[in-house]
Amino acid sequence: MNVYIACPCGFVTSAMAAKLFAEACSGQVSCVIQHGTYRDIPEDVDWIIYQAGTATINHPTAHVRSVRHMLSLTEYRQLVEEWVNVYET
Amino acid sequence: MYMKHEWSARERSILLHLLATETSTPLAEIAQAVNLSERTIQRERQLLEGILREFELELAWQRGHGLSLIGRSDAKQQLREDLILSAEAIPTAEDRIFELAWRLLFEKDTLKLQAVAKQMHVSPSTLTQDLEKLDRWFDEYHLEVERKKGVGARVLGLEAEKRKLMINALLAHWDTLAFYRFVRGEDDYIPAFLKTVPCDVMLEALRDGYDYLKEHPYERMDDRTIMRVTFAYGVQQARLDAGFFLEIYTKGRSDDYLKVALDMETALGTPFSMAERVWFAEEANRLRSLKEQMKEDEEERWVMQIRVHKLIHHVSLIHGFAFTDDAALEKGLLAHILSSMNTQALPDTDTVRPHIDRDYPHLRSAIQQAADIVFGTNTFTEEETVFWAMHFAAALVKPVRRREYRALVVCSAGLGSSKMLVNRVKQEFPEMQDVVNSSLFGLEQHRLDDYDVILSTVPLPPLSVPTLIVNPLLTNEEVQRVRHLLLSLPQSFQTKEKSHSTMLDFNELGALVETFERMDRQFDLVTLDNSDRLEDILLDIGTHLEERGLVQSGIQLSAQLLRRHEVAGLGIPGTKLALFHGRHMSIERASVFAFDLNRSIPLLMMDQSTEPVSRLLVLLAPEEAEDVELQFLSAVSGSLIESERHMNLYSNGSKKELRLLLHECMKKMIQDTLHEK
Numbered sequence: 001m002n003v004y005i006a007c008p009c010g011f012v013t014s015a016m017a018a019k020l021f022a023e024a025c026s027g028q029v030s031c032v033i034q035h036g037t038y039r040d041i042p043e044d045v046d047w048i049i050y051q052a053g054t055a056t057i058n059h060p061t062a063h064v065r066s067v068r069h070m071l072s073l074t075e076y077r078q079l080v081e082e083w084v085n086v087y088e089t
Numbered sequence: 090m091y092m093k094h095e096w097s098a099r100e101r102s103i104l105l106h107l108l109a110t111e112t113s114t115p116l117a118e119i120a121q122a123v124n125l126s127e128r129t130i131q132r133e134r135q136l137l138e139g140i141l142r143e144f145e146l147e148l149a150w151q152r153g154h155g156l157s158l159i160g161r162s163d164a165k166q167q168l169r170e171d172l173i174l175s176a177e178a179i180p181t182a183e184d185r186i187f188e189l190a191w192r193l194l195f196e197k198d199t200l201k202l203q204a205v206a207k208q209m210h211v212s213p214s215t216l217t218q219d220l221e222k223l224d225r226w227f228d229e230y231h232l233e234v235e236r237k238k239g240v241g242a243r244v245l246g247l248e249a250e251k252r253k254l255m256i257n258a259l260l261a262h263w264d265t266l267a268f269y270r271f272v273r274g275e276d277d278y279i280p281a282f283l284k285t286v287p288c289d290v291m292l293e294a295l296r297d298g299y300d301y302l303k304e305h306p307y308e309r310m311d312d313r314t315i316m317r318v319t320f321a322y323g324v325q326q327a328r329l330d331a332g333f334f335l336e337i338y339t340k341g342r343s344d345d346y347l348k349v350a351l352d353m354e355t356a357l358g359t360p361f362s363m364a365e366r367v368w369f370a371e372e373a374n375r376l377r378s379l380k381e382q383m384k385e386d387e388e389e390r391w392v393m394q395i396r397v398h399k400l401i402h403h404v405s406l407i408h409g410f411a412f413t414d415d416a417a418l419e420k421g422l423l424a425h426i427l428s429s430m431n432t433q434a435l436p437d438t439d440t441v442r443p444h445i446d447r448d449y450p451h452l453r454s455a456i457q458q459a460a461d462i463v464f465g466t467n468t469f470t471e472e473e474t475v476f477w478a479m480h481f482a483a484a485l486v487k488p489v490r491r492r493e494y495r496a497l498v499v500c501s502a503g504l505g506s507s508k509m510l511v512n513r514v515k516q517e518f519p520e521m522q523d524v525v526n527s528s529l530f531g532l533e534q535h536r537l538d539d540y541d542v543i544l545s546t547v548p549l550p551p552l553s554v555p556t557l558i559v560n561p562l563l564t565n566e567e568v569q570r571v572r573h574l575l576l577s578l579p580q581s582f583q584t585k586e587k588s589h590s591t592m593l594d595f596n597e598l599g600a601l602v603e604t605f606e607r608m609d610r611q612f613d614l615v616t617l618d619n620s621d622r623l624e625d626i627l628l629d630i631g632t633h634l635e636e637r638g639l640v641q642s643g644i645q646l647s648a649q650l651l652r653r654h655e656v657a658g659l660g661i662p663g664t665k666l667a668l669f670h671g672r673h674m675s676i677e678r679a680s681v682f683a684f685d686l687n688r689s690i691p692l693l694m695m696d697q698s699t700e701p702v703s704r705l706l707v708l709l710a711p712e713e714a715e716d717v718e719l720q721f722l723s724a725v726s727g728s729l730i731e732s733e734r735h736m737n738l739y740s741n742g743s744k745k746e747l748r749l750l751l752h753e754c755m756k757k758m759i760q761d762t763l764h765e766k
Contacts (some may be wrong), residue, residue: 008653011710012723026555027570037672060218062212070657071662
């Protein structure tokens with residue numbers, strides 16, 4: 001699974017979020033995590049995560065999800081669990 | 090009734106293998122066939138014994154001879170069905186399209202796509218894509234999905250065509266085995282796409298219809314005929330209940346089947362209009378000849394495609410070999426079945442058959458069983474499935490490059506427990522080409538990209554390679570988790586070929602060192618004699634950075650930092666640190682700066698709480714920043730939350746300590762570059 005975590009600047013919030021997201025994924029699901037700005041979303045991505053209320057993201061193929069807190073490991077764990085339940089089992 | 094058991098993939102493969110053999114099977118043979126170690130099978134044996142008793146079967150073990158299943162043939166059949174049915178997949182992307190079709194067809198007005206996306210737990214963009222696929226499928230029935238922006242979608246077309254589509258969808262997705270379990274009262278066995286849509290009326294009608302047909306066999310009715318007539322009845326009842334009536338139906342009528350329709354109406358107490366009666370008779374009449382019925386399906390290639398896909402899935406399960414990844418097999422088989430539909434005379438199988446029977450006895454029986462499940466009993470004779478066996482056999486002998494995995498095993502000291510774990514991993518996963526052990530502190534010596542998976546007995550920092558924490562003894566449950574992980578490794582994680590290049594890229598290294606040297610030189614920790622107002626503090630920072638030549642306009646920068654702060658808090662919860670950052674045209678060079686406040690001020694944290702902050706770490710990048718600059722700033726952000734110690738140092742450390750942290754990030758990036766990551 002290819003995950004992209006987006007934030008306005010692409011090097012602080014999303015970088016930290018990517019680290020937490022990797023922790024949430026560990027042992028649950030294997031994925032390639034990238035982060036960056038809203039503008040640089042790659043085409044080949046399955047899942048886009050961004051801060052709720054900051055932007056509108058459209059992508060032709062990816063699942064787009066907003067999170068309440070970009071730095072919440074608990075929230076990422078829930079997201080990963082949801083993903084595993086729906087797509088990986 | 091027997092207890093419903095949740096089979097693991099391992100239990101399923103062992104038992105299906107045993108079911109395919111009449112005599113005792115040596116452990117080594119089972120182990121090889123199902124790709125498990127003999128010891129694992131021995132362990133499973135003990136667990137399976139209890140479960141099998143519920144099926145009135147005994148798992149006999151004779152030293153020197155192996156394992157065998159002992160019991161009545163109907164009990165074995167029951168077990169086989171249970172194993173096969175339990176392997177039915179959870180909703181696939183295909184199921185989602187069917188579910189969407191169903192929802193659209195049962196909507197009286199327009200279907201609001203936003204709401205449906207929510208109900209189906211998919212994004213609106215996924216739904217839009219599904220709709221495009223649906224268009225092609227609906228087109229075969231002359232149906233059109235009309236979209237109105239902001240309003241929703243609805244289906245335009247003839248009711249008879251809509252029903253035909255629904256019946257075919259049910260036929261494509263409902264195996265005979267699951268269908269019979271369902272009509273006999275077991276609610277679990279409905280196709281995945283129906284589980285989330287309201288269809289009680291149809292399900293009830295299916296059971297009523299089946300009960301009636303079972304008692305009144307009008308003529309030779311095979312499984313699929315019964316299924317199709319039942320589906321016609323079920324769909325009809327559901328449509329009438331939802332208020333969708335047929336337009337005048339003018340197709341030629343069949344008197345025989347009008348009688349069936351009339352009899353069913355009387356028996357089930359559901360009077361039809363003439364149009365409905367004729368429609369039902371036509372649907373039933375369509376099924377007189379099996380060949381004709383299959384030909385009819387052939388018009389819709391996708392129906393057959395789904396069935397062939399299911400056939401391969403079931404043969405894989407019964408035979409215990411994964412044929413499912415073989416696209417050539419699916420294509421070949423589909424072409425073969427479609428062409429045989431149009432051929433009257435079957436080719437002579439006498440010359441092929443003895444060879445197939447001799448070389449692949451189990452495969453033949455697995456294919457016949459799977460064909461009966463997917464297409465209905467006796468739809469395809471053994472004469473026909475002999476040729477299918479050739480397709481499957483060809484897939485079996487094809488030289489397949491077996492996927493080999495490499496694992497890195499980590500424990501705190503890299504001695505006792507990791508050695509034990511290495512041995513357990515080698516024992517359970519013969520496909521592991523390389524199992525290397527490492528201590529926690531030696532982890533940095535390894536090029537992690539060379540490994541597919543890391544198994545650790547201690548918690549590790551987040552790594553780029555999928556990691557599992559396991560017990561040194563690697564319990565059964567963990568073995569399954571590891572296997573699941575290995576199977577789920579995406580393409581991007583497949584072991585890369587080792588690079589043979591040993592040349593250094595001086596340009597890249599030079600650019601890296603130059604950037605780091607500049608950023609290190611520019612870095613500073615400045616103490617501000619600040620007021621309580623954040624605006625003033627940011628203006629001070631802007632002015633300071635302008636004086637250093639890092640930004641064109643300090644005022645612009647401070648306004649931008651303030652705006653960013655207002656969008657979402659920038660304080661790191663649990664610390665006295667806030668991370669102000671920006672990417673803007675007015676920023677000249679990427680840089681890292683720290684500002685200490687001599688009076689702490691309350692600031693919004695990233696979790697929206699408010700806490701006092703006494704240090705602002707400022708990370709800046711120009712609009713057109715270079716990749717290496719952005720990577721470095723990202724590395725700094727990531728390192729901040731790497732550990733308690735790091736958080737503490739970033740929050741309270743001296744200038745030297747902060748520089749050391751930045752140097753750590755730089756070192757990692759240089760190492761990565763040297764390792765040609």
